[in-house]
Amino acid sequence: MPGETLHLHLLAKAPLPGRAKTRLAPLLGPEGAADAHAQLVRHCVANACKALPADHITLWTALDHTHPLFGELYEHFGVTLAPQPEGNLGTRIRHALNSASGPAMVMGSDCPSITSDLITACAQQLHTHDVVMLPAEDGGYGLIGTHRDYPGLFELIPWGNDRVLSATRQRIEALGLHASYPATVWDVDRPEDWQRWQATRAPV
Incomplete structure (x- = not known):
């Protein structure tokens, strides 16, 4: 980004059976x-990595920081690896956003509807907005970006239920921030989400 280096942070658990995507287990x-x-x-x-250079991307790991998947991604793409801190989702998002100076965005790793073009569009929106966010169909959000620390965005949010988005939008308004919501996205949590992704993936 002109004048400032935008950083993208990805949050990911290690793929441990019984610990990752447990709601897909009835199907898979x-x-x-x-x-x-x-x-x-x-x-x-x-x-x-299609949207930004790998040296602008950090993959924040959880459950098993030395899992072979993370080593594979580091070797193949050259992204930075870092362990997620303890705390709720808001604490971890805020920590990532503030881990370096300048504008930054955080997204989960289970939202395949966030394409490289959409990441680029969000980065562009952050030029002219205090906050950029991608609302999710389930009442959460798939990506959030800021220029600087806004602690109130992540405090007393009902993480893990369908009121995360509405509570955060109310907080954005209360703080007087100018926000952009470029698109609504969906993530993969349930068997029907997995089937939806499989149906929309391009053949290999």
Whole structure:
């Protein structure tokens, strides 16, 4: 970005059976759900690296920081690896956003509807807005970006339910911030989400 280096942060769990994408297990089994999670993380990192140089991308790891998947992504793409801190989702998002100076965006690794073009569009919107956000169909959001620290964006948010987006938008308005919402996205949590992604993926 002209004048400032934008950084993109990706949050990802290690693909451990019984610990990752557990709501896919009824369809895929614990091992299959973990493999599905690994596919989503690979897809996310590849899309991110189409939108931004790898040295502007950090993959924040959880559960098992030395998992082979993370080593594979580091070797293949050259992204930076860092362990997620303890705390709720808001704490981890805020930590990533503030880990370096300048504008930054954070996204999860299970939202394949966030394409490289959409990442680029969000980066462009951050030129002229205080906050950029991609609302998710399930009432959360798939990406958030800021120029500087706004602690109130992440405090007392009901993480893990369908009021995350509405609560955050209310906080944005209360703080008087100028926000952009370029698109609504969807993530993969349930069997029907997985089937939706499989139906929309281009043949290999």
